[in-house]
Amino acid sequence: MDPVTLSRWQFGLTTVYHFLFVPLTLGLGWFVAYMQTRYYQTRDESWRKLTKFWGKLFLINFAIGVVTGIVQEFQFGMNWSEYSRYVGDIFGAPLAIEALMAFFLESTFLGVWIFGEGRIPEKAHLASIWLVAIGSNLSALWILLANGWMQHPVGYVVNELTGRAELVDFLALAANPKGWLFFWHTIVSGFATASFLILGVSAYHLVRKQYVDLFKRSFQMAALVGLISSTLLFFSGHTNGQFMFETQPMKFAAIEAHWETSQPAEFSILTIGDLTGKREVWSIRMPYALSFLACNNFDCEVRGVYDIQDEYAARYGPGDYIPLMVVTYWTFRIMMTIGLFMILVSFLFLLATRKQYEDAKWMKWVPWVIPLPYMANTGGWVLTEMGRQPWIVHGLLTVEKAVSPNLTPLDLLISLIGYTVVYGSLASAMFYLMKKFAIAGPDATLHESVDVESEDGIGDALPIGAQD
Amino acid sequence: MSYESLQTLWFILIAVLWIGFFFLEGFDFGVGMLLPFLGKKDVERRAIINTIGPVWDGNEVWLITAGGAMFAAFPHWYATMFSGFYLALFLLLIGLILRGISFEYRSKDSSPAWRHRFDWMIAVGSFLASFLLGAAFTNLARGVPINENMIYTGNLFTLLNPYGLIGGLTMVTVFLLHGANFLGLKLDGELRERVLQWSKKIYAAAAIVTTVLLIATYVYTDIASKLGIDPGATPIASYVALLVTILFINRKMEGWAFIMTSLHIVLTQVTFFMLMFPRLMISSTAPAYSLTIYNASSSQYTLTVMSIVALIFVPIVLAYQGWSYYMFRKRITAEKQHLVY
DSSP: OOHHHHHHHHHHHHHHHHHHHHHHHHHHHHHHHHHHHHHHHHOOHHHHHHHHHHHHHHHHHHHHHHHHHHHHHHHHHHHOHHHHHHHHHHHHHHHHHIIIIIIHHHHHHHHHHHHHTTTSOHHHHHHHHHHHHHHHHHHHHHHHHHHHHHHSOOSEEEETTTTEEEESOHHHHHTOHHHHHHHHHHHHHHHHHHHHHHHHHHHHHHHTTOSHHHHHHHHHHHHHHHHHHHHHHHHHHHHHHHHHHHHOHHHHHHHTTOOSOBSSOOEEEEEEEOTTSSSEEEEEEETTHHHHHHHSOTTOOBOOHHHHHHHHHHHHOSSOOOOOHHHHHHHHHHHHHHHHHHHHHHHHHHHHTTSOOTTOGGGGGGGGGTHHHHHHHHHHHHHHHHTTTTEEETTTEEGGGTSOTTOOHHHHHHHHHHHHHHHHHHHHHHHHHHHHHHHHOHHHHHHTTSOOOBTTBSSOOOOTTSOO | OOHHHHHHHHHHHHHHHHHHHHHHHHHHHHHHHHHHHHOOSHHHHHHHHHHHTTTHHHHHHHHHHHHHHHHHHOHHHHHHHHHHTHHHHHHHHHHHHHHHHHHHHGGGSOOHHHHHHHHHHHHHHHHHHHHHHHHHHHHHHHOBOBOTTSOBOOOHHHHOSHHHHHHHHHHHHHHHHHHHHHHHHHBOTHHHHHHHHHHHHHHHHHHHHHHHHHHHHHHHOSTTTSOSSOOTTHHHHHHHHHHHHHHHHHTTOHHHHHHHHHHHHHHHHHHHHHHHTTEEEOBSSOGGGOEETTTSOOOHHHHHHHHHHHHHHHHHHHHHHHHHHHHTOSOBOSOGGGOOO
C-alpha cells in the first residue's frame, strides 16, 4: 500500500477512536458538575452518591480521551508534514491556543478534583469539576475552529514567495462560522451521548430495583436533557448542512447522491450505486425535499456532482474531485436515522416518566440505546472528513500532497499495527471497567478507591460491591 | 516588535516549555520508573503514585503545549522533526499512553495481576519516554541528515548512534535521581528511608553517565567550535549541581537534593538551547540546510497574535498550576486511612 493510503487509514482509525470517548467527556462533565453542585446546595446524600457514581464513569472514559489526544496533536507533524508546513502559520495557532487555554485547565483541575476531596476547601473542589467541564469543552472549540478552517478556509492569503498559506486575519479564523457550527453540533452531541449512557445504565438498575431513588433521578434528568439535545442536534445539523451547501457544494451533493443539477431537487431516500461508488444504479427519491434541506425553500436549485466536478476540473486542473460517495451517502443516512430515532425515544422516555415507569416491560431494552449516539457521532465525522476528499484543505491543498515524504510503507505499517494493538487493548480494559462500575452501582464507587491489603502483598481481596 | 525579536521570543518561549516539561515531568518519569522496585506492598505503591497523582497530567501538558507552540511558531521545525523522528515519537507516544492510562486504571480493579500489569506499564512507559527524549535531544545537538527541502533523510537507526544512546541513558538516570529526590521530599516513614538508599545507588549511575555524555558531547558535536550563544559557566554550574546532590542525600536533606537535580536539569537544557540558538535543527548533510528560527518560522502576523495569547494565558496557567502544587504539598505516608483517593 502506498504511504498516502496508510497515513489516511491511520489518521482515520486514531481519530475515530479518539472521538469515541470525547463526546461523553464533553457531556458527562456537565452532569457531574451539576450533581455536585446540587449536593453542595442541598446536602442531600443522594446527590453525593450520584456525583461519585457518574464521576467514576466520567474518569474511566476521560483517561482514554486524554492519552489518545496526544497522538492527535503529534500526527499532523509526523504523518502530514507537508500539510504542517503549508498551513502551520494558520492551523498551528488554534492548536497551541487549545493546549494553553484548555488542556492545562482540564488536566490540572482534573487532578485537583480526583485528589482534592477533603483536602482542599469544598468550594474549590466544586469549582474544579466545573473548570474540567469548561476546559474540555473549550478544547473542543479550538480544535473545531482548526477543523472548520480546513473545511472552509478564511482569513488567509497564499504567499507566493514562501509557497504556503499565511494568516492575515486571526479574528476571521476565530469567528469562522463553519467552526462554530461544528462546535455547536458537537457540544449538543456531547450532551446527547451522556444522556443516553445515563438512560441506559439507570434503566439497568431500575429493572433490578436497585438504588431506585438515585436512578430515577438520573433517568428523569437524562430523558429531559436527551430530548432537548437530540432535538438541538437536528437543528444544528440542518444548519450545518445548509452552510455546507453554500461552502462545500460537492460534499453536499455527494452526501445526497445528487448527480445532476436540478431545480427543484429531490431527496434520495435510498440509492444504490455501482461498485465504484460513483455511478447510480437505482434509487427512490422524494420530490422537493432536497431543495428544502439545502436552502429552506422548496424550489431552489441544487447543483449535482457532475456539474461541480466539471467546474472544479476547470478551476483546479484535471482530477477527480468526487468523494467516495458510498461512504458519504451511507454515513449521513446512519447519522440522520439514528438522530431522528434518538429524538423519538427520548421523547417517549420523558413522557413515560410522568407516570410509574420503572416496572414497565420495555425498560429492560433501554440499555441498548447506549450505542446509538456513538454510531451517529462516528458516522458524522466520517462523512465530514471523507466528504472533503480529495482536499485536506478545501480548495487549497489535496491530501496526496500533504503527506510526509520521508515515510516508508514499513514505518507506517509498524505504527498502524502498533496503534491498533494498543488501542484495542485499551478499549477492552476501558469497556471492562465501565461495565463493572456501571453494574456495581453507587455503593461500590464510594469505596473503590481505598486500597485494601491482602495477605500476599499487592492487590486487595475484596470484590467490588462487597465493600460496603 | 520586529520580526527577528518575535522569532527570538518564540525560541525562548518554546525553550521554556521544554525546560518546564523536563523539570516537571522528569520527576514524574523517575517516580514511574521506580514504582515497581520501590513499592513492595500495594499500599506503598498507591502512596508512591499519589505523590504525583494530582499533578502528572498537568505536567504532561507542557509537552503538548511545546508541540503546539512549535507547530504555530516554527511549522518547519515541527514538520521536519516530527516526521523525521517518526518511529521514535511513535514509541514515545506508546510509552505516554501506557503510562497515562495506567495511573487511572491500576487501582480500579482489585486483582493483583491487574495491578502488577499496570504498575509495570507505568515503569516501562516512563522509561521509554525518558530514553527516547534523551536520544532525540542529543541527536538534535549532534545534527541529523536533513536535505535542502528541510526533509529528514535518515531513519530510526540514524538516531540510535552511540551519542544518542548515551543521551537516552543519561536522561533515564537523571530522571531516576530527580524522581527519587522528589519521593524523598513527598513520602514519609519507612518508604522515605528506602528511597534514600536507592538515591545513593542511582546517584552513582547518574554521575557516571552524565560525565560520559559530557565527554561525548565534545567528541560528537560541533558545539565546542560553533557556539550559538556562549553559555559561559552554565554547563559547569549544571554539572556541579548534579555532583553536589549526594551531599544533601547523605544528610537526608531531600529538599535541597531535589533543588539540585532540578537545577541540573534546567541548566542542562538552558545550555542546550543557548548552544543551538538560532538553529532549531542542525543538518549533518550540509550546514546551509539547517533549520533556524529565521527560515523555519511563521509569519510576523501569526507570531504577534500568538505572543498576545501567550502573554494572557501563560501567567494564568502558571498561577493555577502553582496553586495545585501548593494544595498538595503535604507528605504522604503509606497508611490506608490516609490514602483515600
